Amino acid sequence: MKISESGLIGKSVPRTDVIDKVTGCAVFVDDIQFGPSLLHSRLVRSPYPHALIKRISTKKAEELPGVRAVVTGKDLTARLGLYLIDRPIFASDRVRYYGEPVAGVVANTEDIAVEAAKLVKIDYEVLPAIYDPVESTQPDAPLLHPDLGSYTVANFIFPEPGTNISEHFKIRKGDVESSWSNCAALAEGRFSLPPIEHVPLETHTSIALSEKSGQMTLWASSQSPFAMRDMIAQCLGIPHNKLRVIAPLVGGGFGGKAGVTMEACAVVMAQAVEGRPVKLRLTREEEFVGTSVRQSLVSEIKVGCDKDGNLLAMELTYYFGGGAYNDYGVNIARAAGYSCTGPYDVPNVKADSLCVYTNHPVGSAMRGFGMPEIHWGLEQIMDQLAENIGMDPAEFRLKNCVRTDDEIVTGMKMTPIDLEACIDKVSKAIDWEKKEQPTAPNKKRGKGIAIMWKAPAMPPNPGSAAVVRFNEDATVNVEVGGQELGQGSFTIAAQIAAETLGVPYNSVTVSSPLDTKYSPYEWQTVASRLTWSMGNAVKAAAEDARTQILETVADHWGEEVDDLTIKDGLVISFKSEREQPLDKMVIYGLPNEDFEGWKGGPVIGRGHFMPTYVTNLDPETGQGTRAVVHYTVGAQAVDLEVDLETGQLEVLNIASAYDVGRAINPDLIMTQIEGGAVHGMSSAFEALKFNESGEVLNPSFVDYRIANIADIPRKIHGDYVETPIGDGPWGARGVGEHVMVQTAPAIANALYDAVGIRFSDLPLSADKIYLALERKNETG
Amino acid sequence: MLARPGLPDFEYIRAETPQDVFRLLGEKGDKIKLLMGGTDLFIQMRDRSEGAEILLDVKYLPGMQEINFNKKKGLTVGAAVTLNQLSIHPDVKTHYGILSQSADTVGNYQLRNRATLGGNLCNASPSADLAPAALVYEGTVCLTGPDGNRELGVDEFMIGPGKTALKAGEFLTGLHFSIPPPDAVGQYLKLGRSKKGDLAIVGVAVLGYSDSEVPSGFRFRIGLNSTAPTPYRVPQAEELLAQNQITEEILNQAADEAMKVSAPIEDVRATALYQKKMVRNLTFKSLKEVWDLLKKS
Amino acid sequence: MAIHAISLIVNGTKEQVQVPSNMTLIHTLREKLGYTGTKNGCEAGECGACTVLVDGEPVNSCLVLAVEMDSKEITTIEGLADSGQLTPLQEAFAELNAVQCGYCTPGMLMAATALLSRNPYPSEGDIVEALVGNLCRCTGYQRIIDAVQKASRNGGAR
Incomplete structure (x- = not known):
């Protein structure tokens, strides 16, 4: 079938949502008005990182005038989870992190709820807590989940009951032990990074309404309304068709609004006050303390190459500090396991990637999903190895980076990419060969490079569905279940639909809010998978609608479908050069000759996409035919300088390039690359900080600093290459997460170039850099 | 405990005369909190989840939002003058440049439309950005109470973290600064974790001017914040610079004195060791830059 | 109360x-x-x-x-917008994709509107100074700076 080329693919059309967003019309969940029936709620959170709950007394809280209900986990036995079902909605017998919800209070006003929450009395027996993921694997570590063996778990996750290890992924490829002696150079290191927060500007907010009919409605700021529905429905025994999740635009997600965070708490509270909507809105402070985090990681890496710099062997151990519940974190450790080498061609690999329970906040998805964590160490160790063998870091990477059709770490054949082109682009953009002068005598300047890969990390078969509906005037509503978080997914959906249908871009509207009652299924808006997976579904739905139209017109004209196409909203025939406008006919159809009856009818196209070709991996070796659908790769180079008097680091230039397969909307790709570079830079300086009692010390924008407008690099350069893949729309794949994966190690490599010191532990801070500089000066 | 959403309960009363304030403070004492810009107060109220019987808004009292300058008497700034009003005032910019410059480093522009000079000092935070400038201009605070008015040196006003020398029933009406020496130059150097918009990890104000009475021919005043329970001057260093011919070595020694005097605590914002080193480096840098300016003029 | x-x-x-x-x-x-x-x-x-x-x-x-x-x-x-007519600043934010999730956008636009009213031709430094108090986690800010500059050339806040 011919598809008309109206040229929308590869064109930077305006975002579908931008006018709403610059005029204040865009609706986020907190903006929905519920009128006087709305009740308010607050959560009572654990003041301890690890304790047994001895007794909960809610009586005084219940007696406060204006209080409607106080709920606890007493009668809730089922747990929540996606991959490892280990998390209670409210802790009932044991708390495992500071800030864990123990009770919920529903009241007429938020003020009353605040006061009532203070009156819930909980007696705890404090237990020893553990924060370090390596120590947590030791036999004498306090055991966080004695019942681990009884939890339901996905068939590709391997917990070790009786320990704190919730997942152990292994790679055994080739023969690492005997390879070391063939190596001309080795590098070894231990790297670490702390938990960090997503910090969307919109805090988690939800409203739940339980009706006497058994219908439950949940309005939530969610990246994954369908997964949220599935998890909550399973946990609370609600039929899926009776649980309706409505998700308006999301004010920043970055993975933090994937799965379920506190939304199930709102549902349980709503069940206690039937007929009244209950709002649960987290404060900024709660957002820092009580939502999921990017997990901590300790990585131990050893790597060796031959005299020509060819990588021979790698040995890796990853200890992910998964926090109190690892329902999502186990799959991060798994993803880190099957991508453990980074984007390199290494024949011999031994790797163990562990997810480990700790008494920190719940580790979960965050932009990059394990990749920023492992690349922090990988990309520094590659620099060290390059130095040890006497090669330029960029040249070393060009030599060893993964190429199309290489057999990669899991034994899978590498999908089409061009990482060398990305390295070349960023090297040129940053003038890699040139040693730049510092801008002031008290400064030192350096450059660093880092490369990355990442595959969508998900179950083997996550699906996408889409519906394309025509209106009388030939405008189109596209229905999807994928969310608009700012990345531009609705714009991409509209572009793909318009291109496929042959209608003007501005005649297409993507329906929002997402609503599990009406929207077609989408697994989750995660894993940089929407342009690819949802894109395929939209394309299929549009092709379905297009076929319906062409069949009706072909029949009407007595021509063949293959001779017709749609262009600018007109069906045209190549053969007869006849034209048929789409308006009206897409609803009312077309009459037969002499008006003897009618053909066609309202046009609704349906489409879906699900990858069917991902295979399981051998649990002992991590080998298999196809571990993932595909990889996206990229490179970044950083030029920075350090103030020797203060230790302050200033990034002067970040140059990035990613292989996107096909750029559906080039400018949207650039917005991801630019925003991601700053997010990546910011992440190098971020950390949730805890005291010995597990209390978060910096739950505010004052002390958890994210990059502000004064912090950004003087120059942010972005670029992409296009090596199409076979299973994406026009060859496209995702790039939303990749853009911050290797920024922190690129900065660390540039810092090393500037001052000759390796920083193995995040966060970087002026404090740490300055004191290291002084120590170096003192010891010579 | 985590901050609560929204503000806890209180009654809002706008004071029209100082007598309103004295009377209410007399009747209700510490059940009253005085409000000017609220930028610190509201955050503390959320953090502590502690309301007040009354928030008494004193910013509309006569003179509270006025800036007056007189070439003989100097500068008087009402306690409720906002930091943006202070920073753009032409006389402040011309004669008290460090005040203007310090005001611009606080938080962000929106915040400075509400935050006040008086609030910055009354909050008595060790990191008060306006304090080093107020110290090196040797400002006085103007207090009023049921027993009349009194003045205190800024250095006597802040007596500990969150503690001031205000007596029961008193409140701050403004600050007064006499005319600085005619050739005085100075600056506030602030080190935060971000280039802009942060609290001071270390802040140093230096004011330098010529003085033929002292052996070096110059005097320097050094005011620091964030590195001791209260903002402070460094008389040892200032004396060193007055008594000895100014050389890079002497500037270094003065900076070392400042470091010795500093007493930062280890906290989530920075290590104590780093802060001490930064007291030295920033004091040196600031002294040197001010000295270079003085030499030029 | x-x-x-x-x-x-x-x-x-x-x-x-x-x-x-x-x-x-x-x-x-x-x-x-x-x-x-x-x-x-x-x-x-x-x-x-x-x-x-x-x-x-x-x-x-x-x-x-x-x-x-x-x-x-x-x-x-x-x-800001007057009967459907966007201000030059709103237009510039839209045209340059200085918007992603959109949650910071209203505050960003208000702060930038005030900047252009008091200083119709701000330097990059002026823009940074005026917007330090407006956090954005998505865009990386450069396009926001560019949009304010573009609006300044196109007639400021109005």
């Missing part, structure tokens, strides 16, 4: 409203008057999402009591 009757002029329209003493301007605008374009991001004056103009000057509406605002003129994001 005492309730105060106040009047505000919001985007040119006089509004009379009863507010408790402890109600901040942001909650009054959003919950009493339905101006939900103004966003709540931190309630601590740190993120700028709630920035509105009071008599033309930007403030964090989370740190202002409604009762203090009696008879003041308030401008919110809803007050």
